[in-house]
Amino acid sequence: MTTHWMLGPGAIGRLLAHSLAPFVEVAVIGRRELPTRQVLTTPEGEARDQYLTSLAAKQLVANAPKPPAFVHITTKAMAAEAALSSIASLLPPSTPLVLWQNGFYAQPRITQTWPGPVLCATTTQGAYLTGDDGVVHAGRGPTFIGDLDNQHPGLAEFLAALLSEAGFPATAVGDIRSRLWQKLAVNAVINPLVALHGVRNGELRGDAYSGRVVAVVKEVAAILAKEGVVPPSGSEGEAGWLALVWQVVENTANNKASMLQDMEAKRPTERGAILGPLIERAERHGLECEVLKGLNAEIEALENSYLS
Ligand SMILES: NC(=O)C1=CN([C@@H]2O[C@H](COP(=O)(O)OP(=O)(O)OC[C@H]3O[C@@H](n4cnc5c(N)ncnc54)[C@H](OP(=O)(O)O)[C@@H]3O)[C@@H](O)[C@H]2O)C=CC1
Numbered sequence: 001m002t003t004h005w006m007l008g009p010g011a012i013g014r015l016l017a018h019s020l021a022p023f024v025e026v027a028v029i030g031r032r033e034l035p036t037r038q039v040l041t042t043p044e045g046e047a048r049d050q051y052l053t054s055l056a057a058k059q060l061v062a063n064a065p066k067p068p069a070f071v072h073i074t075t076k077a078m079a080a081e082a083a084l085s086s087i088a089s090l091l092p093p094s095t096p097l098v099l100w101q102n103g104f105y106a107q108p109r110i111t112q113t114w115p116g117p118v119l120c121a122t123t124t125q126g127a128y129l130t131g132d133d134g135v136v137h138a139g140r141g142p143t144f145i146g147d148l149d150n151q152h153p154g155l156a157e158f159l160a161a162l163l164s165e166a167g168f169p170a171t172a173v174g175d176i177r178s179r180l181w182q183k184l185a186v187n188a189v190i191n192p193l194v195a196l197h198g199v200r201n202g203e204l205r206g207d208a209y210s211g212r213v214v215a216v217v218k219e220v221a222a223i224l225a226k227e228g229v230v231p232p233s234g235s236e237g238e239a240g241w242l243a244l245v246w247q248v249v250e251n252t253a254n255n256k257a258s259m260l261q262d263m264e265a266k267r268p269t270e271r272g273a274i275l276g277p278l279i280e281r282a283e284r285h286g287l288e289c290e291v292l293k294g295l296n297a298e299i300e301a302l303e304n305s306y307l308s
């Protein structure tokens with residue numbers, strides 16, 4: 001039986017582990033061990049118990065287990081490289097990695113440095129934790145998988161088929177780079193604004209915030225045009241990005257976005273993986289991005305106030 005390790009036993013890692021456990025051997029690996037009896041609450045509210053192997057990375061390294069077939073890195077973006085380093089000595093260099101992070105920070109860095117295949121996944125599944133032994137699957141949505149250089153289409157197909165069989169619908173794609181940037185664009189507009197103002201996504205439609213949405217979209221659209229990334233469908237350019245953002249705001253009107261949840265829980269946010277790559281690309285192309293820089297600085301200041 002193939003073995004899948006989920007490195008980062010958070011919401012997405014545990015949701016994946018619950019889904020795959022009936023089909024393959026799974027282990028969730030974290031900085032500490034979790035209870036083996038884990039509960040998944042489905043979107044319909046049904047609670048399902050499952051025993052999952054949970055290991056601390058240190059314990060794993062000491063035991064030198066049989067190498068896995070896949071390692072899914074399911075930490076937040078800024079923690080992915082440190083997590084990988086903590087178990088890298090156990091992995092044959094050809095081990096396929098699957099990166100589940102939002103943003104575009106961990107993906108290019110790990111793709112450049114890891115000798116084996118690196119797949120990236122972007123998912124609209126929604127999940128959150130209820131403690132050390134519980135995860136709520138809040139909403140279903142599609143997942144897309146591919147690698148940044150389109151070198152491993154067969155591996156992406158294989159994994160997408162396995163996930164789909166496990167009730168986690170996934171499709172292998174040849175344009176994961178664009179899809180990651182498209183999701184990043186939406187996250188860059190919605191997440192900072194709702195996090196800074198402490199509001200649910202739908203409130204961005206009101207007069208108090210809609211002008212700020214338009215101002216962020218303007219900068220994001222200019223940067224992505226230089227990067228050759230277009231909106232997924234419909235109209236092009238700034239109008240296309242704005243239409244996409246309003247559509248997501250509408251579809252997720254009642255959501256408390258992940259960056260707001262991180263701030264409320266006094267955790268580091270993913271601003272470095274979402275705003276960071278946009279600001280870096282803007283500077284590379286000689287574009288102004290004062291609005292994005294301002295949002296980044298405001299979030300950084302707030303983070304510093306609760307993290308230091
Ligand atoms: N949740 C969701 O609905 C969605 C999430 N995503 C993306 O998926 C990624 C993961 O998000 P999510 O699951 O919500 O995040 P969580 O915060 O729930 O989980 C992250 C996990 O990583 C663990 N971790 C941190 N550092 C290490 C390390 N060095 N070694 C091992 N484990 C570590 C944390 O454990 P510890 O307790 O030790 O901190 C935690 O269990 C993010 O990039 C997010 O943007 C994408 C779509 C939807």
Ligand SMILES: CC(C)(CO)C(=O)C(=O)O
Binds near residue numbers: 186190191255257259
């Ligand atoms: C699309 C959005 C903003 C939905 O809440 C999201 O992905 C997040 O919360 O990070």
